[in-house]
Amino acid sequence: MKRVGIIGGGQLAWMMGDAAKQLGVELIVQTPSHLDPAVSIAQDIVLADVDDVHGTEILAQKSDIITFENEFVNLEALAVLANQGVCFRPRLTALAPLLDKYHQRCYLRDLGLPVPQFFALEQPENIPSIIAHLGFPLVLKSRRHGYDGQGTYIIDDAASLEQIIEINQPRNTAFLIEEFIPFQRELAVIAARSVDGEVVIYPVVETQQEKQVCRRVIAPADITPEQMDVSEAIAHKLLNSLEVVGVFGIELFLTAAGKVLVNEIAPRTHNSGHFSLDACETSQFEQHLRAVCGLPLGNPALQCASAVMVNLLGYEDSQSDYQNQRQQIATIPQAHVHWYGKTASRPGRKLGHVTVLLNQHNQTAACEIANTIENIWYSG
Numbered sequence: 001m002k003r004v005g006i007i008g009g010g011q012l013a014w015m016m017g018d019a020a021k022q023l024g025v026e027l028i029v030q031t032p033s034h035l036d037p038a039v040s041i042a043q044d045i046v047l048a049d050v051d052d053v054h055g056t057e058i059l060a061q062k063s064d065i066i067t068f069e070n071e072f073v074n075l076e077a078l079a080v081l082a083n084q085g086v087c088f089r090p091r092l093t094a095l096a097p098l099l100d101k102y103h104q105r106c107y108l109r110d111l112g113l114p115v116p117q118f119f120a121l122e123q124p125e126n127i128p129s130i131i132a133h134l135g136f137p138l139v140l141k142s143r144r145h146g147y148d149g150q151g152t153y154i155i156d157d158a159a160s161l162e163q164i165i166e167i168n169q170p171r172n173t174a175f176l177i178e179e180f181i182p183f184q185r186e187l188a189v190i191a192a193r194s195v196d197g198e199v200v201i202y203p204v205v206e207t208q209q210e211k212q213v214c215r216r217v218i219a220p221a222d223i224t225p226e227q228m229d230v231s232e233a234i235a236h237k238l239l240n241s242l243e244v245v246g247v248f249g250i251e252l253f254l255t256a257a258g259k260v261l262v263n264e265i266a267p268r269t270h271n272s273g274h275f276s277l278d279a280c281e282t283s284q285f286e287q288h289l290r291a292v293c294g295l296p297l298g299n300p301a302l303q304c305a306s307a308v309m310v311n312l313l314g315y316e317d318s319q320s321d322y323q324n325q326r327q328q329i330a331t332i333p334q335a336h337v338h339w340y341g342k343t344a345s346r347p348g349r350k351l352g353h354v355t356v357l358l359n360q361h362n363q364t365a366a367c368e369i370a371n372t373i374e375n376i377w378y379s380g
Contacts, residue, residue: 005059008069009036011340017041019286053077060086089292094242118178143174187252188272191235192287193244202300217309247288278336278355279307304357308366314349
């Protein structure tokens, strides 16, 4: 029986629980709190922050392989363990170009993948020339540790840019500036690569965001075969170049001219792939465990015509488990409610998600179902 250590104990690790049972895999989780979701599915836990290398040393002693639920790790410190023979999947060299968003942009550009124009904000005196080149609006991003819209700002004027930089100055936040893409749609694709180099790709999906936080995912995306091919080719090229073992999430822009650009790479399972738990033959979580354990990859195909996934986001500070809303949502035909078991709600926090399977590929119907779910959820 393989023992897989997971750095991170949030919902992404929690959702590996059922797949681990099916595959006969033991999960050991490194996470800072007994209250974190994945504690309930782990055979053992190491109570430590995800960047606590001593905690990872203990995790390594209990595990055959170590993988990642999030990317907030200290790669330099983990490299010492890797040099001592600890098996990380994906390898640290696959993560190294991706954790800093400026370095990630450079890697993608140098690989020949299409990305927005971007600049590192290293010298304040360079700001006027960057503004002159990009114009407004533009996008300001923290180079490290940004997720779910945190650390990402849409900037409309020079005064707002100066204000945000000044607010973040005490934390010495490093920033990336890039052009604002007036996209037609946001897309995403989940891809997995095995130890032997086999790559499988899930259907390209449309993601619908609000304040840079994912609200909905529609699978498959309503795009042309050519746009689908381009998206899949990006996934193949990226995973093979990095020699990834495991699942990656790739966020994309579809421009008004029909061009596909890479937005960001998540070196792990991803919110845009949650629909796969109920809609695909092999979920992204089972696929990730298969890959890191050296097992054959599973079939990523949809088992229904289409699916819509809606995130259940916190909208208040509360200790409620929202059972009434969840029960109402569960009565929707072919709805599957996944509740992460978090003990506290706060605005924007991901508390769960719902996937509804559809018998036809109909964008309008998918959006209507998503509206119904959100009306129940946010009605309180």
